[in-house]
Amino acid sequence: MSARPRAAWPLVAVFTAGYLAAYLLPTVVGRLSAGLGLSPAAAGLVGSTLLLSSATAGFTLASQVERHGPRRLARLGLLLAITGYGAAALTTLVPLVVAGAIVGGLGSGTATAVAAAGIAAQRDPHRASTLGLLSVSATAGALYLTIPHLGGGHATPLAAIAVVAALVWPAAGRLPGAYGAASRPVEATGADLPHRRSGTVLAATMLCWSLAQNALWGVSGRIGLTQAGLSEVTVGLVFAVALGAGLLGVLGAGALGARLGRAVPIGAGTAVIACCIVASSSAHGLVSFASGEILWNVFYPVVLSYLIGLSASLDPRGRWAVLAGSASSLGVACGPVTGSLLSQYAGYRVMGLVLCALLLLIAAPMAAVALHTAGRPLVPGSIRRRGGAPAAVVAGRAGASSALLPQIGVPEQEVAEIPIGSRARRRRKVLAS
Numbered sequence: 001m002s003a004r005p006r007a008a009w010p011l012v013a014v015f016t017a018g019y020l021a022a023y024l025l026p027t028v029v030g031r032l033s034a035g036l037g038l039s040p041a042a043a044g045l046v047g048s049t050l051l052l053s054s055a056t057a058g059f060t061l062a063s064q065v066e067r068h069g070p071r072r073l074a075r076l077g078l079l080l081a082i083t084g085y086g087a088a089a090l091t092t093l094v095p096l097v098v099a100g101a102i103v104g105g106l107g108s109g110t111a112t113a114v115a116a117a118g119i120a121a122q123r124d125p126h127r128a129s130t131l132g133l134l135s136v137s138a139t140a141g142a143l144y145l146t147i148p149h150l151g152g153g154h155a156t157p158l159a160a161i162a163v164v165a166a167l168v169w170p171a172a173g174r175l176p177g178a179y180g181a182a183s184r185p186v187e188a189t190g191a192d193l194p195h196r197r198s199g200t201v202l203a204a205t206m207l208c209w210s211l212a213q214n215a216l217w218g219v220s221g222r223i224g225l226t227q228a229g230l231s232e233v234t235v236g237l238v239f240a241v242a243l244g245a246g247l248l249g250v251l252g253a254g255a256l257g258a259r260l261g262r263a264v265p266i267g268a269g270t271a272v273i274a275c276c277i278v279a280s281s282s283a284h285g286l287v288s289f290a291s292g293e294i295l296w297n298v299f300y301p302v303v304l305s306y307l308i309g310l311s312a313s314l315d316p317r318g319r320w321a322v323l324a325g326s327a328s329s330l331g332v333a334c335g336p337v338t339g340s341l342l343s344q345y346a347g348y349r350v351m352g353l354v355l356c357a358l359l360l361l362i363a364a365p366m367a368a369v370a371l372h373t374a375g376r377p378l379v380p381g382s383i384r385r386r387g388g389a390p391a392a393v394v395a396g397r398a399g400a401s402s403a404l405l406p407q408i409g410v411p412e413q414e415v416a417e418i419p420i421g422s423r424a425r426r427r428r429k430v431l432a433s
Contacts, residue, residue: 008128011118013171014074015132016139017081018111021104021161022051022332023140025214026221026239027147028157029336030232035154036094044218044340050101051214051333057109058116058326065117065318074172077110081165089158097154104158107165109329116325118175119308120318126309130254133301134247139164141243148236198373199320202311203327205362205369209270209307210328212355213300214335216277219343219351220293223281227348228289238290242297249298253305262306267367269303274359281352310370 021028025047033043057077065073081104088100115132122128143160150156193199224235253265273296280292311324342351 008118008122008131010171010174011115011128012131012135013168014078014111014175015115015119016135017078017165017168018054018108018113018115019132019136020139020164021054021085021108022214022329023136023243024143024157024161025051025218025332025336027144027236028154029218030221030225031152031154031157032097035152036092036097038094040219040222041337041340041344044336046098046101047218047336048333049098050105051329051336053102053105053333054109054112055326055329055333057106058113058322058329061110061113061322065114065322070114070118071172071175073110074114074175075169077107077114078165078169078172080104080107080110082107082162082169085158085162085165089155089162100158104161108161109326111165111168112325112329113322114175116308116312116321117318120312120316120321122312125312125321126257126305127254129305129308129312130250133250133305134254137243137246137250137301141240141247144236144240144243148233193315193319195314195320195373198369199311199314199324201365202307202314202320202369203324205366206307206311206324207327207331208358208362209303209366210331211335211338212277212331212358213273214332215339215342215355216281216296216335216352217339218336219339219348220280222343223283223348224289228283228285230286230289234286238286238293241290242293245294246297246301249300249302250305253302262310262370263367265306266303266310266370267363269299269306270359270363270366272299273303274356274363277359278352278356281348281355306370307366310373314373 028050029043029047032038032046033040036043038046061073084100084102084104084107086100088097088104091097091100119125119128119132143157147156147160220239221235224230224238225232230238256265276292276296276299280289280296283289283292307328308321308325312318312321314320314324339351342354346354
């Protein structure tokens with residue numbers, strides 16, 4: 001696949017369909033509680049079951065995307081999403097709703113795995129993830145504005161996810177049969193996972209990071225309705241504005257690119273998010289609730305885009321991208337029930353303080369992984385490692401111009417292989433004879 005945005009649109013569409021269920025989690029959980037008479041904890045458990053199903057699909061398919069082909073898996077995932085969410089929307093029997101949510105979650109996880117592997121195959125994974133986050137944020141924002149006007153009950157948000165999956169179905173046919181012809185240069189694509197230690201730390205911290213985000217996201221609707229005293233229409237409007245502000249954050253992340261590396265946006269951004277969570281969970285009115293939610297949603301997709309790009313950079317075959325994404329989905333799955341239990345037994349404010357402490361605790365190891373594995377500066381000895389003997393000779397010459405030498409702190413440049421055509425080989429043979 002080409003790294004150009006116009007060629008990556010099928011991948012962006014599949015990314016949107018896979019992530020949409022998590023973005024609509026507050027209204028799904030809230031409508032399950034109100035429409036089916038479930039307690040907040042029970043509704044949160046259903047939401048967690050849906051997302052746990054999605055994470056299970058991601059872990060299962062971590063190394064299977066290349067084998068089965070992204071086009072085939074994307075179609076399978078979208079079909080499961082259409083069937084599962086559509087069936088759950090058409091019934092009021094709780095067991096059938098749960099079963100439909102599980103099937104739909106498997107479809108979302110399959111689509112997300114295909115998208116994660118495709119992003120890792122791009123020449124610029126961060127740019128591809130930014131496009132995907134822009135698309136899913138815009139789609140979710142439009143739905144948050146629309147759903148409150150389409151009647152109550154649990155059917156509307158679930159049906160919306162199914163409809164989006166159906167609309168994305170034609171785009172799945174435009175995916176390649178395999179990501180093996182990726183345009184990003186690959187230095188080593190052995191069977192073993194590269195960067196095992198860094199990848200494991202990243203996956204574990206992404207699980208905790210996503211759990212904290214979605215513990216609040218899963219109960220944000222109830223905070224707005226009960227603690228802040230807002231109507232459902234007003235809460236939906238706040239969510240839509242927050243997701244719109246998230247679009248600005250994603251655009252800012254795309255414009256910033258790699259200028260600050262990945263460690264600063266991930267570490268500092270996570271610390272800012274922790275403060276926003278405390279502000280949102282302590283809200284008692286429209287201004288405080290909207291401020292916390294909007295600021296939080298500005299920084300959340302920024303950090304997420306860098307995390308997706310970092311996981312994709314660990315393995316060009318996309319295995320760490322899928323594994324870390326699935327760990328994130330597992331955290332997303334545990335988020336609603338964690339938020340529901342914490343808020344039920346300790347209150348919203350204490351819940352926010354606990355989640356803030358968790359985020360501050362994991363910010364350092366996440367930033368450390370970004371420093372260790374991405375954007376490594378040239379240091380003494382790297383000339384021999386990358387430049388070979390000729391570069392070492394040039395560097396060792398007395399009076400050599402400093403402009404010819406790599407400077408400490410300058411990012412390493414990718415090594416491009418230049419194929420030699422048959423005409424050039426024939427010319428060498430003639431000269432040799």
